[in-house]
Amino acid sequence: MENFSFQNATKIIFGRETEKQVGKETTEFSNKVLLHYGGGSIKKYGVYDKIINSLNEAGVEVIELGGVQPNPRLSLVKEGIEICRKKDIDFILAVGGGSVIDSAKAIAVGVPYEGDVWDFYMGKKEVKEALPIGVVLTIPAAGSESSVGSVITKEEGEYKRSIGSNLIRPKFAILNPEITFTLPDYQTACGAADIMAHIMERYFTNTDNVDLTDRLCEGTLKTIIKNIPIILDESKNYEARSEVMWASTIAHNGLLGTGRIEDWASHDIEHEISGIYDVAHGAGLATVFPAWMKYVYKENMNKFIQFAIRVWNVEFDFDNPERTALEGIQRTKDFFSSIGLPVTLEEMDISDDRVEEMAEKCTENGPVGNFKKLNKGDVLSIYKLAK
Amino acid sequence: MENFSFQNATKIIFGRETEKQVGKETTEFSNKVLLHYGGGSIKKYGVYDKIINSLNEAGVEVIELGGVQPNPRLSLVKEGIEICRKKDIDFILAVGGGSVIDSAKAIAVGVPYEGDVWDFYMGKKEVKEALPIGVVLTIPAAGSESSVGSVITKEEGEYKRSIGSNLIRPKFAILNPEITFTLPDYQTACGAADIMAHIMERYFTNTDNVDLTDRLCEGTLKTIIKNIPIILDESKNYEARSEVMWASTIAHNGLLGTGRIEDWASHDIEHEISGIYDVAHGAGLATVFPAWMKYVYKENMNKFIQFAIRVWNVEFDFDNPERTALEGIQRTKDFFSSIGLPVTLEEMDISDDRVEEMAEKCTENGPVGNFKKLNKGDVLSIYKLAK
Numbered sequence: 158m159e160n161f162s163f164q165n166a167t168k169i170i171f172g173r174e175t176e177k178q179v180g181k182e183t184t185e186f187s188n189k190v191l192l193h194y195g196g197g198s199i200k201k202y203g204v205y206d207k208i209i210n211s212l213n214e215a216g217v218e219v220i221e222l223g224g225v226q227p228n229p230r231l232s233l234v235k236e237g238i239e240i241c242r243k244k245d246i247d248f249i250l251a252v253g254g255g256s257v258i259d260s261a262k263a264i265a266v267g268v269p270y271e272g273d274v275w276d277f278y279m280g281k282k283e284v285k286e287a288l289p290i291g292v293v294l295t296i297p298a299a300g301s302e303s304s305v306g307s308v309i310t311k312e313e314g315e316y317k318r319s320i321g322s323n324l325i326r327p328k329f330a331i332l333n334p335e336i337t338f339t340l341p342d343y344q345t346a347c348g349a350a351d352i353m354a355h356i357m358e359r360y361f362t363n364t365d366n367v368d369l370t371d372r373l374c375e376g377t378l379k380t381i382i383k384n385i386p387i388i389l390d391e392s393k394n395y396e397a398r399s400e401v402m403w404a405s406t407i408a409h410n411g412l413l414g415t416g417r418i419e420d421w422a423s424h425d426i427e428h429e430i431s432g433i434y435d436v437a438h439g440a441g442l443a444t445v446f447p448a449w450m451k452y453v454y455k456e457n458m459n460k461f462i463q464f465a466i467r468v469w470n471v472e473f474d475f476d477n478p479e480r481t482a483l484e485g486i487q488r489t490k491d492f493f494s495s496i497g498l499p500v501t502l503e504e505m506d507i508s509d510d511r512v513e514e515m516a517e518k519c520t521e522n523g524p525v526g527n528f529k530k531l532n533k534g535d536v537l538s539i540y541k542l543a544k
Numbered sequence: 545m546e547n548f549s550f551q552n553a554t555k556i557i558f559g560r561e562t563e564k565q566v567g568k569e570t571t572e573f574s575n576k577v578l579l580h581y582g583g584g585s586i587k588k589y590g591v592y593d594k595i596i597n598s599l600n601e602a603g604v605e606v607i608e609l610g611g612v613q614p615n616p617r618l619s620l621v622k623e624g625i626e627i628c629r630k631k632d633i634d635f636i637l638a639v640g641g642g643s644v645i646d647s648a649k650a651i652a653v654g655v656p657y658e659g660d661v662w663d664f665y666m667g668k669k670e671v672k673e674a675l676p677i678g679v680v681l682t683i684p685a686a687g688s689e690s691s692v693g694s695v696i697t698k699e700e701g702e703y704k705r706s707i708g709s710n711l712i713r714p715k716f717a718i719l720n721p722e723i724t725f726t727l728p729d730y731q732t733a734c735g736a737a738d739i740m741a742h743i744m745e746r747y748f749t750n751t752d753n754v755d756l757t758d759r760l761c762e763g764t765l766k767t768i769i770k771n772i773p774i775i776l777d778e779s780k781n782y783e784a785r786s787e788v789m790w791a792s793t794i795a796h797n798g799l800l801g802t803g804r805i806e807d808w809a810s811h812d813i814e815h816e817i818s819g820i821y822d823v824a825h826g827a828g829l830a831t832v833f834p835a836w837m838k839y840v841y842k843e844n845m846n847k848f849i850q851f852a853i854r855v856w857n858v859e860f861d862f863d864n865p866e867r868t869a870l871e872g873i874q875r876t877k878d879f880f881s882s883i884g885l886p887v888t889l890e891e892m893d894i895s896d897d898r899v900e901e902m903a904e905k906c907t908e909n910g911p912v913g914n915f916k917k918l919n920k921g922d923v924l925s926i927y928k929l930a931k
Contacts, residue, residue, distance in 0.1 A: 158786040160559025165552070171803065172547025366783035368770060369791050372763030380756040396753035399545040403803065404756050412799075416558065416790065 158366055158416035165410050167303035168329040171403065173395075175333045176207050176293050179250070180215025182329045186289050187248035189218040191241055193261045194252045195225040199295060202339050208252060208293060220244055225253060228431055228438070229260040231275060231311045237264035238274060241288070250291045251327075255299020255308075255351075255438075261290050262307035262325040277320045278309055280522070284322040292330040297337060297402040298348030298439060300355055300409020302330035310432055316518075317432030332406065334398035342389050345401075346496040347439025349385045352405045353378060353489075354442040358421050359414040360464065361450075361528045363457055367417045374413050375467045380404045382468070385496055422526025423449045426536055429515035436505050443498035444505065447490035448543035453529045458482050502543050512540040545753055545803035552797050554690035555716040558790065560782075562720045563594050563680050566637070567602025569716045573676050574635035576605040578628055580648045581639045582612040586682060589726050595639060595680060607631055612640060615818055615825070616647040618662060618698040624651035625661060628675070637678045638714075642686020642695075642738075642825075648677050649694035649712040664707045665696055667909070671709035679717040684724060684789040685735030685826060687742055687796025689717035697819055703905075704819035719793065721785035729776050733883040734826025735792065736772045740765060740876075741810060741829040742795040747851065748837075748915045750844055751804040761800050762854045767791045769855070772883055809913025810836045813923055816902035823892050830880035831887055835930035837873040840916045845869050889930050899927040 170178055183190060190212070199205040212219050222237050240246065241264060251261035265288040267274030276282040292302045301307070305326055308319040340348075360374040380400050387397040407413070426449065427441040454461045462478055465471040465485025474480045490500050499505045516537040524530040531539070557565055570577060577599070586592040599606050609624050627633065628651060638648035652675040654661030663669040679689045688694070692713055695706040727735075747761040767787050774784040794800070813836065814828040841848045849865055852858035852872025861867045877887050886892045903924040911917040918926070 158559075158783060158790070160562065162555065162557050164555035168549065168551035169802075170549050172545075175547065366787070368787045369764065369767040369794065372766055373760055373794075376759030376763045377756065379759055383755060396545060399803070400753070400755045403545070407756065407760075407799075412794075415556075416786070 159364055159418060161415050163411055163415050164323065165303055165326060165412070167326050167410070169303065169332060169406065170329060171332045173333060173335055175331050176204065176336065177211050179208050179291070179293055179331055180211035180213070180217055182331070183212060183217050183248065183250060183291055184215045186291070186328060188216060189244075189246055190220070190248045190250045191237060191246045191264070192219050192221045192250050192252065193225065193237065193257055193264070194221075194223045195254075195257050196223075198339070199252055202336075204252065204293070204295065204336055220246060225257045225260045227256050228310045228317065228435060229256040229263070231263075231309055234260055234263040234267060234274060234309060237261075238267040241268045248289055248291065250293070252293045252295065254294070254296025255301040258290075258292055258299065258301035258327070259307040259309060262287070262301070263309050264288070265290050265325060266320070266322075275311060278311075278318040284320060284324050287322070287324045290325065290327045292327045294330055294332050294402070295336050296340060296344065296348055297405035298351040300352070300405055302327055302332070303406055303410045305411065306409075308428070315432050317428040330406070332402050334395055334402045337398050337402060338393045340392070342392070343497060344437075345385065345388055345392075346498050347437040348405065349381055349401070349496060350439040350443040350446075350493055350498055352381055352401070352408045354423060354446055355409040356413060357446060358424060359417060359419045361420050361453075361457075361460060362417045363528060364417040370413055370415060370417055371463070377404050377408055377413065378468050382492060389496060418527050420526050420528045422528070422531050425519055425525040426539055429519045430502075430507065433511065433515065434505070434507055436507070440499050440505060443493035444500055444502060444543050445539065447486055447493070447500060448539045450486040450489065451542055452535065452539050454482050454486065456529045461485055502540070509540065509544055512537060516540060546751055546805060548802050550798055550802050551710065552690060552713060552799070554713050554797070556690065556719060556793065557716060558719045560720060560722055562718050563591065563723065564598050566595050566678070566680055566718055567598035567600070567604055569718070570599060570604050570635065570637060570678055571602045573678070573715060575603060576631075576633055577607070577635045577637045578624060578633045578651070579606050579608045579637050579639065580612065580624065580644055580651070581608075581610045582641075582644050583610075585726070586639055589723075591639065591680070591682065591723055607633060612644045612647045614643050615697045615704065615822060616643040616650075616695075618650075618696055621647055621650040621654060621661060621696060624648075625654040628655045635676055635678065637680070639680045639682065641681070641683025642688040645677075645679055645686065645688035645714070646694040646696060649674070649688070650696050651675070652677050652712060653707070653709075662698060665698075665705040671707060671711050674709070674711045677712065677714045679714045681717055681719050681789070682723050683727060683731065683735055684792035685738040687739070687792055689714055689719070690793055690797045692798065693796075695815070702819045704815040717793070719789050721782055721789045724785050724789060725780045727779070729779070730884060731824075732772065732775055732779075733885050734824040736768055736788070736883060737826040737830040737833075737880055737885055739768055739788070739792045739795045741833055743800060744833060745808050745811060746801040746804060746806045748807050748840075748844075748847060749804045750915060754804045757800055757802060757804055758850070764791050764794055764800065765855050769879060776883060805914050807913050807915045809915070809918050812906055812912040813926055816906045817889075817894065820898065820902070821892070821894055823894070827886050827892060830885035831889060831892065831930050832926065834873055834877035834880070834887060835926045837876065838929055839922065839926050841869050841873065843916045848872055889927070896927065896931055899924060903927060
C-alpha cells in the first residue's frame with residue numbers, strides 16, 4: 158500500500174424528498190447564489206420548482222444560468238464567471254449531473270482568479286481558491302458531487318481537459334433517487350459505464366497488497382452490475398435507483414483510490430473521442446475500456462484474473478489462467494452491450510479517419526496511464542482495437 | 545434503503561513515518577495543545593519522542609496528560625478539563641488507541657460546558673460545542689480516530705456509557721502502520737474483534753435493499769479475516785498491518801452504516817462486562833457477539849445465510865438453509881478462538897454471579913438493539929449463552 162492523505166468533507170444528504178432541504182443547506186454558506194443547470198429536464202419534471210421554493214422560503218436570492226450542455230463548454234463557464242463577479246455572487250448551486258457540476262466547479266475557481274480560467278485546465282496554474290459549491294444531483298454517473306475533479310471542453314481546438322483539487326469538492330450534495338426515475342435508459346446505461354470506469358481506473362493498479370480497497374471496488378462494481386438491469390426493467394424502482402446513486406458517489410469520492418496508484422488512461426483516451434464527436438462520455442468509456450483491457454492485461458494478469466473471478470464470478474481456469482482473465486474482459490464488454498451501450502467506434506458512427514490525430518493529442522503532454530504507460534503508438538492501437 | 549445524512553471531514557494521513565507531520569497538522573488549529581496518552585508504551589517505542597520533536601519544530605507548546613487506562617475513566621477526563629481551562633488550551637492531541645481518543649473527546653466536550661461532563665454520557669445534554677482534536681493512532685481497533693463516538697467509564701457505580709456527535713470527529717488522524725508492529729498479539733486480536741463487531745453491528749439489519757453497504761461490510765470483514773492471521777504470524781508485516789489499520793477506520797467512520805438501521809445491542813451487552821470486570825472490550829465482544837447471533841438469527845435468517853456465504857465462503861445448504869446460517873455463526877466464533885480470544889465468560893474467569901444485575905443495568909433505559917429489541921430477559925439469556 159502507498160502512503161496517502163484522504164479527506165472528503167462533502168455532506169451527503171440522501172433519500173426521498175431531500176431536495177426540499179436545499180434552501181436550509183444553502184444558507185449555511187450564502188444568501189445569494191448562482192443557480193446553474195442544463196437543459197429543460199429539471200423544469201419538465203418539477204425539480205426546478207421544488208428547489209426554487211426551498212430557496213425562496215430560506216430567503217436566498219437566486220440568479221440563474223442554465224444551458225449547460227453535455228461535455229460542458231468553456232464559453233458558458235466564462236459567462237458564469239462574469240455574472241458572479243458583476244453580481245457579487247459567492248456561492249454556486251449546481252442542479253444536474255456531472256456536466257453541470259463540472260461547469261459550476263470551473264466557475265468557482267474562475268471567479269477569484271484574475272487570469273484565464275483555462276490556465277488551470279492546461280496545467281499552467283494550480284487552484285488556490287474557489288467559491289463554495291452545493292449540488293442537487295439529477296444523474297448518477299460522474300461522481301462530481303463529491304469529487305475533486307472537473308472536466309471542461311474548449312470549443313476552439315476541441316480540447317477536453319480536467320483539473321483536480323480538494324478545494325472544489327462540493328460543500329453538500331443532495332441525492333434523491335426519485336429524481337432519477339425519469340432518466341432515459343440510455344443515460345442510465347451511460348452513467349453505469351462511467352461509474353464502473355471510475356472504479357476500474359482505480360482497481361487496475363500495480364500497487365501490491367491493496368486488499369481492502371480491492372474488495373471495496375469489487376463490491377461497488379457488483380452493486381452496479383446487479384442493479385442497472387433492474388432499473389432498465391423498471392425505471393421507478395426506488396431501491397435499485399438508490400443503490401446506483403450511492404454507488405456513483407462512492408465510486409469517485411476518492412476512497413477507492415486510497416493507497417493505490419490509479420490509472421486513468423481510459424478516461425484520457427475517451428476524452429479525445431467525446432471532445433471531438435460529442436458522444437456521451439459513458440458510451441465512449443464502454444468502447445474504450447474493454448479495448449484498453451485487451452491491450453494491457455498481460456502487464457499484471459493476476460489482477461485481471463482476480464477481477465474476472467471476484468467481480469464476474471468466472472471460474473478459475475486451472476489449465477489456462479489467461480483464459481480466466483480474458484473471460485472477465487469479455488464479460489465486461491458483454492455487460493456494456495447488454496445494457497444498450499456501444500462497444501465499438503463503429504457503433505457510435507465514428508470512422509477511424511481522425512484516430513491518428515486523437516492519439517497524438519492524447520499524448521501531447523507525455524504518456525498516459527500508470528498500469529501501463531501508453532505512448533502515441535499504444536493509444537493508436539487501442540483506438541484500433543475499439544474499431 | 546433509509547434516508548440518511550453523512551459527513552466525515554476527518555483528514556486521514558496514512559503511511560510510513562507520517563507521525564512526523566503531526567506538528568504541521570496541529571498548527572492548522574493551535575499552537576498550544578494538551579498531549580493526551582496512556583501508559584508508557586509510546587515512550588518505550590520512540591513514538592513519543594518523534595511526536596514531541598515534530599511539535600517542537602512546529603513551535604507548538606505542549607502540556608501533557610498521560611495515564612489513560614483501558615476503559616477510560618471519568619476522573620481523568622475531569623482532570624483534563626481542569627487543565628485545559630486553567631491553561632487556556634484549545635486543542636487536544638490524542639496519541640494512543642480508542643481509550644485515549646475517547647478520553648480526549650470527553651475532555652473536548654467538557655471544557656466548554658459549565659455542568660458535569662457526565663451529563664452528556666447519561667443522555668441529559670446534547671453536545672453543542674467541542675474543542676478540536678487531532679489523533680496519532682497506535683492501536684487499530686476502536687475506530688475512534690474518525691468516528692462520532694466516545695465511551696467513558698464512571699468508576700462510581702461501574703457505569704460505562706457513550707456519546708455520539710459529529711462535533712467530536714477528530715480534525716485529523718495520523719495512521720502509521722509501523723507504530724503497530726510492537727502491539728502484543730492479544731491486543732491485535734482484541735482489536736480485530738472490535739473492528740469486526742463495528743461492522744457486524746451495522747451489517748445485521750432488517751433494512752432491506754442495502755446491497756452496496758452490505759458488500760462494503762463484507763469486503764472489510766474479509767480484509768480483517770485474511771490479514772489478522774498474517775500479523776499473528778509475522779508482527780512486522782507492514783502490508784497486513786496497513787490493511788488492518790485502514791480497515792479499522794473504515795469499519796467505524798460511518799460509511800458502512802449509511803442508509804441502514806444499525807443494531808449495537810452487542811456493544812451495550814458487552815459494556816456491562818468490561819464496565820465491571822475490566823476485561824478488554826474486544827475480548828468481551830468476541831464472547832458476546834456469537835452468543836447474540838445465536839439468540840437472534842431467526843429474526844432474519846437470510847441475512848445470516850448471506851453472511852455465512854459471502855463472508856465465510858460457506859456453501860449454501862439447499863436441503864437445510866438454517867444450517868448455512870448456523871455454520872456462519874460457528875465460523876465467527878471459531879475465528880475469534882483461533883486468534884487467541886476468549887469466546888465464553890468462563891474463559892475470561894467471569895462467573896455468572898452478577899449477570900442478573902448486568903442485564904438489569906443494560907436495559908435500564910429500555911430495550912437495546914434494533915435487529916431484535918432485547919429486554920432484560922433477552923439480555924440475560926445472551927449472557928447465559930455466552931457462559
